[in-house]
Amino acid sequence: MIEYKKLSNGFEYIEIKNSLAYAKIALQGAHIFHYEQNSKEPILWLSETSDFEIGKSIRGGVPICWPWFGLNKDDSLPQHGFARTSIWGVANTDERSADITLITLKLEYSKESLKLWPYKFELELHVSISDRLTMELKTTNIDEKSFEITQALHTYFSVSDILHVAIRGLDKKPYLDALTFKKEIQSGDITFNQEVDRVYQEVSDEVLLKDKNRILHVENEGSCSVVVWNPWIAKCKRMSAMRDDAYKSMLCIESANAFEDERVIKSNESLTLKATIY
Numbered sequence: 001m002i003e004y005k006k007l008s009n010g011f012e013y014i015e016i017k018n019s020l021a022y023a024k025i026a027l028q029g030a031h032i033f034h035y036e037q038n039s040k041e042p043i044l045w046l047s048e049t050s051d052f053e054i055g056k057s058i059r060g061g062v063p064i065c066w067p068w069f070g071l072n073k074d075d076s077l078p079q080h081g082f083a084r085t086s087i088w089g090v091a092n093t094d095e096r097s098a099d100i101t102l103i104t105l106k107l108e109y110s111k112e113s114l115k116l117w118p119y120k121f122e123l124e125l126h127v128s129i130s131d132r133l134t135m136e137l138k139t140t141n142i143d144e145k146s147f148e149i150t151q152a153l154h155t156y157f158s159v160s161d162i163l164h165v166a167i168r169g170l171d172k173k174p175y176l177d178a179l180t181f182k183k184e185i186q187s188g189d190i191t192f193n194q195e196v197d198r199v200y201q202e203v204s205d206e207v208l209l210k211d212k213n214r215i216l217h218v219e220n221e222g223s224c225s226v227v228v229w230n231p232w233i234a235k236c237k238r239m240s241a242m243r244d245d246a247y248k249s250m251l252c253i254e255s256a257n258a259f260e261d262e263r264v265i266k267s268n269e270s271l272t273l274k275a276t277i278y
């Protein structure tokens, strides 16, 4: 089943259901904001106080940070780029089988985007909804000149209790601690008892999120960097569209090309960042 929905304020999204999964994708930002494998707890976290308004990124799900991750040198430009607050089009839908639904959403450069970022591009998100959630973010440079991007699939995961989870697979990886701006090396699993905001590099293996009753897998391709974030108490209070206690039930493992993992795309070439979650 694929259904197009529109809220009373005009906010549009697509509802997808098949024999193995249920998902929702907003046209704004090609933003997947719900994904669950049938009859299981949702895998993506969604804030109870998220906006569903044109021009405001949904808090939770998988925001697409593109064509830059984090702050831009020009602080008049939006953090994490403009893709997540742009209206994408549905380029293709394919109910491939009872178990698999494929959706392609597309964003192209415009007069407005050229004012923010002076390059001609095509951006596609290829989504496969099944017992796995696969996202492929494909950037094509249709300009005459090369351009450089940083990007992330900024995935918010739902967890039972932040005190009872661990992230495995980043042991011995170097990371930039965004709180101290120091470079560190990860030792063992990542557990949480304070704010964590780290950009790991040299990542090639899958990352595991070990929760009380489930282990989630994050497999990346076209990416050597992974961002791990939990706002903890103080920052959570400062975040928009997050309840004060939201930090207890979420964390982000973001499949990225961030910082040293920035990518240059030559004219008429493409780059795909892929994440598979299950």
Ligand code: TA6
Pocket: 057, 063, 070, 079, 080, 154, 178, 197, 227, 229, 240, 252, 254
């Ligand atoms: O990826 C981690 C991070 O950069 C945090 O520092 C925090 O700002 C988070 O992203 C959310 O950013 P947003 O712009 O969605 O509020």
